[in-house]
Structures are given as structure tokens and as C-alpha cells.
Amino acid sequence: MDWYKDSVYARLVVRRAILGVLTLFLVSLVVFFATQLLPGDTARAVLGRSATPERLEALRTQLHLDEPAIVQFSRWAGGLLSGDPGTSLVNGKPVAELIGPRISNSLVLLGLVGLFGIPPSILLGIYAALRRGRRSDSSVSVVALALAAAPEFVIAIGLILLFSTVVFQWLPPVSMIRPGMSILDRPDILVLPVLTLSLVCFPYIFRMMRASMIEVLESDYMEMAKLKGLSPARLIFLHGLPNAIAPTVQVIALTFAYLAGGVVIVEYVFAFPGIGQGLINAIAARDIPTIQCIVLALAGFYVAVNILADVIVVSVTPRLRARAWQKP
Amino acid sequence: MNANNTRAPSKRPLSRRSLLKGSAALAGIGALGLPQMARAETAKKGGNLRVAILGGGSADTLDAHNMVTQPDSHRVMALYEGLTQLNAEGKLTYVLAESMEPNPTATEWTIRIRKGVEFHNGKTMTAEDVASTFRRIGNPDAPMAQAAALKPLDLGNLKVVDEQTLKVPMKRPYAAFPECISAYYYFGIVPADYDPQNPVGTGAFKYKSFTPGQESVFDRFDNYWGEQAHLDQLTIISSFGADTAAFNALQGGEIDIFAYAPLALVKQVGEGGPIKPLVSKPGQWTPFTMRVDQAPFDNPDVRMAFRLLVDRQQLINISLSGYGQVGNDIYSPWDPAYDSSLKRERDIDQAKFLLKRAGQENLAVELVTCDFAAGVVQAAQVMAQQAKDAGVTVNVRQVTSDVFYGDQYLKWTFAQDYWGYSPYLSQVAQGSLPDSPYNETHWTNEEFNKLHDQAQATVDEAKRIEILHAMQKLEFEQGGYLIAAYNQSVDLMGSYVEGLKPAATGLSMGNSAFKDIWLA
Numbered sequence A: 001m002d003w004y005k006d007s008v009y010a011r012l013v014v015r016r017a018i019l020g021v022l023t024l025f026l027v028s029l030v031v032f033f034a035t036q037l038l039p040g041d042t043a044r045a046v047l048g049r050s051a052t053p054e055r056l057e058a059l060r061t062q063l064h065l066d067e068p069a070i071v072q073f074s075r076w077a078g079g080l081l082s083g084d085p086g087t088s089l090v091n092g093k094p095v096a097e098l099i100g101p102r103i104s105n106s107l108v109l110l111g112l113v114g115l116f117g118i119p120p121s122i123l124l125g126i127y128a129a130l131r132r133g134r135r136s137d138s139s140v141s142v143v144a145l146a147l148a149a150a151p152e153f154v155i156a157i158g159l160i161l162l163f164s165t166v167v168f169q170w171l172p173p174v175s176m177i178r179p180g181m182s183i184l185d186r187p188d189i190l191v192l193p194v195l196t197l198s199l200v201c202f203p204y205i206f207r208m209m210r211a212s213m214i215e216v217l218e219s220d221y222m223e224m225a226k227l228k229g230l231s232p233a234r235l236i237f238l239h240g241l242p243n244a245i246a247p248t249v250q251v252i253a254l255t256f257a258y259l260a261g262g263v264v265i266v267e268y269v270f271a272f273p274g275i276g277q278g279l280i281n282a283i284a285a286r287d288i289p290t291i292q293c294i295v296l297a298l299a300g301f302y303v304a305v306n307i308l309a310d311v312i313v314v315s316v317t318p319r320l321r322a323r324a325w326q327k328p
Numbered sequence B: 001m002n003a004n005n006t007r008a009p010s011k012r013p014l015s016r017r018s019l020l021k022g023s024a025a026l027a028g029i030g031a032l033g034l035p036q037m038a039r040a041e042t043a044k045k046g047g048n049l050r051v052a053i054l055g056g057g058s059a060d061t062l063d064a065h066n067m068v069t070q071p072d073s074h075r076v077m078a079l080y081e082g083l084t085q086l087n088a089e090g091k092l093t094y095v096l097a098e099s100m101e102p103n104p105t106a107t108e109w110t111i112r113i114r115k116g117v118e119f120h121n122g123k124t125m126t127a128e129d130v131a132s133t134f135r136r137i138g139n140p141d142a143p144m145a146q147a148a149a150l151k152p153l154d155l156g157n158l159k160v161v162d163e164q165t166l167k168v169p170m171k172r173p174y175a176a177f178p179e180c181i182s183a184y185y186y187f188g189i190v191p192a193d194y195d196p197q198n199p200v201g202t203g204a205f206k207y208k209s210f211t212p213g214q215e216s217v218f219d220r221f222d223n224y225w226g227e228q229a230h231l232d233q234l235t236i237i238s239s240f241g242a243d244t245a246a247f248n249a250l251q252g253g254e255i256d257i258f259a260y261a262p263l264a265l266v267k268q269v270g271e272g273g274p275i276k277p278l279v280s281k282p283g284q285w286t287p288f289t290m291r292v293d294q295a296p297f298d299n300p301d302v303r304m305a306f307r308l309l310v311d312r313q314q315l316i317n318i319s320l321s322g323y324g325q326v327g328n329d330i331y332s333p334w335d336p337a338y339d340s341s342l343k344r345e346r347d348i349d350q351a352k353f354l355l356k357r358a359g360q361e362n363l364a365v366e367l368v369t370c371d372f373a374a375g376v377v378q379a380a381q382v383m384a385q386q387a388k389d390a391g392v393t394v395n396v397r398q399v400t401s402d403v404f405y406g407d408q409y410l411k412w413t414f415a416q417d418y419w420g421y422s423p424y425l426s427q428v429a430q431g432s433l434p435d436s437p438y439n440e441t442h443w444t445n446e447e448f449n450k451l452h453d454q455a456q457a458t459v460d461e462a463k464r465i466e467i468l469h470a471m472q473k474l475e476f477e478q479g480g481y482l483i484a485a486y487n488q489s490v491d492l493m494g495s496y497v498e499g500l501k502p503a504a505t506g507l508s509m510g511n512s513a514f515k516d517i518w519l520a
Helices: A002-006 A008-037 A042-050 A053-062 A069-081 A095-116 A118-130 A135-149 A152-165 A188-217 A220-228 A232-261 A264-270 A275-284 A288-316 A318-326 B012-031 B070-079 B127-138 B243-251 B265-269 B300-309 B312-319 B348-357 B376-388 B424-431 B446-456 B461-478 B508-512
Strands: B048-052 B084-086 B092-094 B097-102 B108-113 B159-162 B165-169 B205-211 B215-220 B233-237 B257-261 B275-279 B288-290 B324-326 B364-369 B393-398 B414-416 B485-487 B490-494
Touching (some): A008 A069, A008 A288, A042 A053, A069 A288, A095 A188, A095 A232, A118 A232, A152 B243, A188 A264, A220 A232, A232 A275, A264 A275, A275 A288, B048 B243, B070 B205, B070 B215, B070 B233, B070 B508, B127 B165, B243 B257, B243 B490, B257 B508, B265 B490, B300 B348, B300 B376, B300 B461, B312 B376, B312 B485, B424 B446, B446 B461
Parallel strands (some): B048 B233, B048 B257, B364 B393
Antiparallel strands (some): B084 B092, B097 B108, B108 B165, B159 B165, B215 B233, B257 B490, B288 B414, B324 B485
């Protein structure tokens, strides 16, 4: 297994992946038993007001809800490991069919935020660091603080009022995606959600980038490089940025993980059929297989993003590479 | 891609928006006092109506007899029809039945069904389909939501006399049979081989597609037995989780109707603008429910005291933005038997006196509430404030709907609930008899039950009304309901949506009158 011994990246990824799988297993266990503690169950959710004791019992037997919790969990886990995420308890459709489109919708949203939201935040952080103390820096920083203080739905509704209903009518105010429609059919419905999420992440990435960039700019080697006469572009992007980016990469990873599952408010305001609303629906209906699969998808995404972040950090930090090299 | 859409999605909002702007311009001219341009009075055919209704989720269903979520009730009313229906004035009318005649003791009903009614799959409706529908709803092994209304029926002995005639024997007198099956979102007639996965009914719209938690699409049924619908297509959207999103969607032209909108938005929308409100007549009710078999409400003095300490008009003004009619603790205001002479005013002194007599001065109770309809939680808070005047402390506890309708449902000591409009005897069967499925007050009164049996055996309407008056008086004096108001509901729609009238049943969109809607 020379490839394993020789490459510090391979070792990092494999070790993290194993820990990740363990984390996923623990997460699914915890969530499963947490759902059991909620009052009511799927039978009640499906029958609603017309639930009578006889109908509840009949439905519970049909859905295997009367079996002990451990058995239900093993059945679901076993099914998942053999490639079958199960069927929804509520409407009998395969879970993959129910949450597949939602996951891909959320991923598209995430991708667009990563493409159009993250780079400007990084660049603005660098810009503010270069102009530190001056008026342009303070004005951008104030804007960042204001955005950090404002709740997501305030930003969302503010944008809707601005671009959609009151001031201008350039963009649609909701992002309804009809079943059978592809998310990219009408690109204009994605603009406001992406803008909202970008503004939500902007303050944290911006401030982290600005802070670490300032530290780097004031270091000795940067002064040395400046005295050597290197062009500003080389200074910043070749020598400064790689040293400053490490903490920011961690923040970006956390931001992505948060965006993946924590933006239910934005989905509500824009009626966007993403994974957040899918999870809320599933919990309200106590649809256990769907809840488990969504949670697993989110946790898996979180683990993967963190592994990626660590790889990037190692790649820009030679010290870590050397230390890792020394370990057996 | 939906090849069947008449217009591409991207073009839709712009065309609607320019129409809205046009309507706004028209309204502007009207406001100047110039003679308004005459709007076309003849209905135009065509178009796709998009209706947003909150409350949907994974449990959405198209089953004719088992609706769960609020959007379901309207889906079902588009697809199916029953034998009878309450029309927009709250009066009983025949739909799929031509006539329903009881024998002199109300122990057998003869139903003549309408001729030439086609199901969506082309099959003609016969008496056999009606019989199998009754059997499906009342099936003891898998009873449907309103099976209780069919309990008096002797389902094993339904007799199909001929294609148009069905004889229904009863196990006990059932004079109110036609009105008890008039809520046809529970009693739609389906063919004998009905399969909910491929729903088939007799309604003006037929099934096209359905995605639970998101939307259902229906096409106009061209072989409808009555007057055809004007719309080409009807889409009911249940994916909205927030009022704000639905209202924004309406403003932006993404939807045409926002059903059950928050009452406070009516003022915001104003008159003559691009969005207009449709306010229903008062019909639904959200009572406070007191369990008459549990302390402190087992003492009728305490119940009367609570009914006396509320300021009903103030409750309506605050929690319903004024959209309601004062209620007097009895239900079914549009029923011909409703006794409008029974009235109640706020009387704090009498309330205090009764509480003292019951030994319950400085009473403290918990009120369980939930946001299942407009104004309910606010009503709880207002009531708690008003109760202080009589020395009563009401602790409002708000829970989510899965908890409210969970294991404790129908067992809460002091809570609220939501009821759509039903005729009197139908409502009694659902909530005021010992074997009622939704008797949340646990009220059973011997004299009341005796009068009820009498009423069900009285075929003569005038005589029956007298008995019903006596029953209402009993509930008025001793019942467990505190009904402060009959609520109105509001739909917001683009000003180009025509054809709807306010409904007495309180059901949204003029009693779900989709087939009357046309787009200007």
C-alpha cells in the first residue's frame, strides 16, 4: 500500500473518511431515537383528525410501528446498506424519489452560492485588508456587521421588496419549481435566493479573510517581498493569500454545512422546494425513513466538506504536511 | 417538461403582471370618477387557475373519503360530488341525487339518482356505485373519515331496485339523512372499482397529476353532466409553508388565488387594486371547549360563568380583524332550525356570582391552543385577558398541531377547536352525542339524547324544528362549548378572477366553486 504510505493526503482522507462513517452511524442512531421521543407517530399524522383507535392500530401494524425500536432501526439500516433507502411511511413512494429532487435543488443553490457568493466575499476581504483603517474599509465592515445582525428572513424579505414587489419588479418573488420542471428552466427564480444566501454568508467570510490578511500583510516576509519589488498582484495572490486563506477555508466549510441544512427560513420565504422543507414535512409526518435519509445526506455532506477543507488547509500549510509526514 | 401546458412557464408571470398593471390603471380611472370601462360580463373559456392553499404536506391525498390536510378538501371537491350539497347560501340542494324520500318512520330512504352522469373514465353512474360508495365509507374493517354519519345505515341490506333507484334501510330512524351526507368532501360518489391511486369521480374536473406536498393538477372534464367549467386547467399548490410567500407569489403573478389568507391582509390590499378579496359569509366556528366531565367544568355554574365573562364583539374585533358574527354558544346559524332568539351578553357580576357559588373564586385553568386556523391563538390570548375581569386566571399554552391532534386530542380539559359549517343535526351527530366521534366536551345529556332520537324519527320538518329548538336550548344552558363568533374566511385573488360569490359555509372560494370561475 505504497500509495497510502507515500501520500500524506491519502492518509488524511482515508483516516477522516473512516471517522466520518462512524460519525454518520452515530448521527443516524441519535436522530432515530430522538424521533421516537416525539409525541405522536406516523399513523396519527396520516389519519389526522379521523384517527380512531382501530384505524390507528391497523395502520401501525401495516407500517411495522408496533415493533421494538431496535428492530425498526436495524431494518432501515440493513436496507440502506444494501442500497435501498426505503419507502416513505406516509405516501408509499420510494424515499429516493421524494428527496432526490430536493437534494439536487439544494445542491444547485449551494453551488451557485459557492460560485457567485464566496469569491466576492474573499476579494472584498482582501480589499478591506489592503485599505485597512481607511473609509472604504470601515464602510464595508459596517455593512458586513449589519448583515450579520439581520436575520435571514429580514434580508430575504428586504430583497423581495426591493427587486420584486415594491421598488422594482425585475424578479419573481417566489421560487416555485413545479414537479417535472428542471431547476434551471427559469434561471431568474434562483437570483433572489442565491443573493440572500450570499449576503448571509458574506460577513463571516469577509471578516475572517480581512483579519488573517491583515496579519499576513504585516508580517516580515511580506515586507521583504515588497522591498524586493514584487508586483502587488504577485504579492497578494502568490505570497499573501495562501498563508491567509487557511482559517477562511474553515469558515467556508462551516458556512457550506450550515447552508446545506439550515436555511429553512429562506426556503419558506421563497417557497423553494429544497431539503430544509423536505425535512420539516418529514418530521411533521413522523416519516422515519425519510427523516433518516435526509439527516444522513446532510451529515455526509458535512463530513465530506470538512475533509475537503482539511485537505486544502494542509496543502497551503507546509508545516502540517511535514508533521504529517513524520507520523507513521 | 410539461408539454401539456398551454403557455410556457417563463412567459406566464409577465403576461399576468402586465394584466395586473392594466387592472390597476383601470382602477385608477375609476377612482377619478370617470365612467368605468364596461368589463366583459360573459364568461370566457380557457386558462389555468393556480390556487395556493397552506397546510399541505407529505400526507396530502386525493382519496374521496379520507381527506387529511386543508388543500385536500378542495382537491376532493374538484374531483368528486355527493348526493346532496350545501349551496353557497347554506341551503341543502340535490346534486347527484334527483330526490331522496323517507318512509313515514324514517327507517328507509329511497334515493333516485340523476340519469346520464358520467364518471371521468366514461362509465355511467348507477345506483350500484352509490351503494358501493356507502359500503366503502362505512366499512367496519377500514372505516373512512365520516363513517359515523353512516352508522344508522343497514349497509348489508342496501337494495339496488334499478339503475337509478337505491333503497337504503336504516337500523334506526334517520330523518336527517340527506343533510348528514351533504359535506361532499367526505361523501363523494365513486365507481364500484374505485382506486385512490387513479382517482375517478363525477366532478367538473378530472385528475391529471399529483405530487404530495407540492401540487395537484386537474383538467376540465368535458363530459360533465352539468354546466361545464370555464377553466381548462386547475392547479392546487400545497407547497407553501408561509403566508408571506403565498402573498408575495400572488403579488408577483405566480399564483391566481391565495385561499384562507390572513384576515389582516384585506385592509392592506384595499379596494379596486390588482388584488381583490373574497370574504365568505360567517359559517366556520372555532369554539372554546370545556370538558363537562372534569373539574372545574363539571359544575354547570362554572361553564355558564365562562360563557358570561367573554366580550364577544371585542374578541371578533381583535382576533378576527372584525371578520365574524357574534356567536351565542350554539352552532349552525344557517340552519332553518337555528334559534336566533337565544342570545347572551357579557355579565361579569353574574359570572363572579356563579363562580363564588361553585366555590371557584380565583380559579386558574390552562387553555391549550394551536395555530390551526386564523385568529385562534389570538382569541385564546384575548379571552385570557377578558377572564381576568372575573378573577379567573387563564394560562394559555400553545402547542404544535401534531401535539394538539395527537394522543391528547379530544381529551384536553380546556382547549379550542376548528369546525367547518354543518347543518344542525349533522353537527350534533359529530360532536354532541355520547357516541359522536368528535365529542370533545364529553357532553351527554339524557334529555338531549331522547329529543335527538325523537327528532330523527320526525319526518315533518315543522315538527322537527320545534324539537331542535328544545335541543338548542339545552345546549345553550348547559353545554360545554363557548362559541363567541362565527368566523369568516378570506381569499385573495387577482382582480381578473371572476365568478365567485361569498359562501355561507365558510368554505374558501365560494364553496370551492371552481367550475364557476373564469379568468377575465
